[in-house]
Amino acid sequence: MATGEEMVTLALKHVGEQYENVLVPKNNANWHGPWDCAEFMSWLVFQGAGILYGCLDDNAKPAEADAYTGAWRRDSANRGKRIEVNKAAAIVGAFVLRFPPGPGKMGHIAICDGDGGTVEAKSHKEDVVKDVVHDRRWDTGILIPGVAYDESVTPLSVRPPTKVVHMGAVNDPNLVREIQRALVAARIDPGPVDGKYGPKTTAAVAAFQRVNGLVMDGEVGPQTAKVLGIQL
Numbered sequence: 001m002a003t004g005e006e007m008v009t010l011a012l013k014h015v016g017e018q019y020e021n022v023l024v025p026k027n028n029a030n031w032h033g034p035w036d037c038a039e040f041m042s043w044l045v046f047q048g049a050g051i052l053y054g055c056l057d058d059n060a061k062p063a064e065a066d067a068y069t070g071a072w073r074r075d076s077a078n079r080g081k082r083i084e085v086n087k088a089a090a091i092v093g094a095f096v097l098r099f100p101p102g103p104g105k106m107g108h109i110a111i112c113d114g115d116g117g118t119v120e121a122k123s124h125k126e127d128v129v130k131d132v133v134h135d136r137r138w139d140t141g142i143l144i145p146g147v148a149y150d151e152s153v154t155p156l157s158v159r160p161p162t163k164v165v166h167m168g169a170v171n172d173p174n175l176v177r178e179i180q181r182a183l184v185a186a187r188i189d190p191g192p193v194d195g196k197y198g199p200k201t202t203a204a205v206a207a208f209q210r211v212n213g214l215v216m217d218g219e220v221g222p223q224t225a226k227v228l229g230i231q232l
Contacts, residue, residue, distance in 0.1 A: 002048035003148045004093015004114075011044055011111050011119035012130070019127045026052060027062035035121040035128060037215075041095060041109050042067035049146040053079065054109075069107035070100045072142070081143040086155040088141025089116050089133040093149060095142040096133055101167045101202050101218045108217050112141075116156050125213030134159040137166070137221065163232035166219035167202045175232070176201070179220055182228040183208060 017033030024031055024039040026046035035043070042054045042065070052058040054072035055065040076082050076097065088094035092114035100107035110120035110131065118131045137160070143149055165171050165179060173195030183190040183204045188211075191200030202218035209216045212227050225232045 001146065001148045002050075004091060004150070007044045007048045007093045007147070008111060008113050008119065010047060011040075014040070014128050015119065015130055017121075017128045019121050019124050023064070023066050025063040026055075026065055026067075033128070036067075037106075037109050037121045038067040038069050038072060040121040040128065041072070041111060044111060045144055045147075049144060051144075051146055053144060068100075069097065069109055070103065070105075072097055072109055073099050073107070073139075076140060076142045080145045083141040083143060084155065085133065085138045085141050086158045087151075087153070088112055088143075089156040089158050090114055090153040091141075091143070091149050091151065093147060095144070096138045097140050097142055098137060098217055098219075099139045102199060105202070105218060106206065106216045107139075108215050114153070116158070123213055123215045124210075135161050135222070137161055137164045137219065161221055164219055164221040165197060165232070166217075167197055167199065169197070171197045175230075178230050179205070179225075179228065182230055186211075186228070 020034030021036045022034050024043050026043050045053045052065050054075055055067050056071050088096050089112055094112045097109045098107040110118035116133055121128045176197045177193055177195045180190040180193040188204045188207050190204035206216045206218040214224055
């Protein structure tokens with residue numbers, strides 16, 4: 001049986017490799033990028049546990065299966081186990097997932113090193129990196145079926161971000177209007193400057209993130225806010 005430690009060790013060998021939205025053949029053990037966040041994590045699972053997970057079709061040929069954070073959301077509800085983020089952060093090889101804001105949109109996913117750190121294909125600007133769970137918004141932790149984990153660990157105290165503006169949250173309309181005006185100034189259409197953080201503004205933020213090499217999740221956290229030139 002694969003272990004969480006083995007998957008993290010494998011992930012660390014790919015730090016520094018290129019980020020790009022491509023389909024990765026999950027059965028190619030010699031793949032060295034490019035990666036996107038979901039493709040990297042689904043490749044790790046296949047290499048470790050020999051199963052397709054987090055793919056649009058988990059019964060497809062491994063070389064053709066397309067990974068997606070929305071499929072990770074689906075699979076984590078039906079296969080394996082969802083756990084609290086603070087526990088995932090303390091388990092070597094657990095995953096943390098930020099749900100995509102809607103069908104066809106991008107969330108984000110990373111594998112945990114058990115000490116509050118992550119390995120992830122983060123963005124065009126940062127590529128594959130070691131990062132942290134702290135100060136970022138996550139929706140759930142995930143344990144994969146067929147992988148051995150040490151679940152006896154003490155959960156970590158994960159620092160939440162000071163502020164993240166995203167669809168579905170209770171957002172300050174004045175702050176949302178400021179975000180929308182900043183997008184207009186960047187020549188990206190957020191829809192009406194109405195203080196409502198809906199699908200159009202979310203898509204505009206994701207477009208801004210793509211242009212600036214940021215994580216393309218459609219949310220405005222500290223990093224995206226800084227590049228937009230606003231304060232949260």
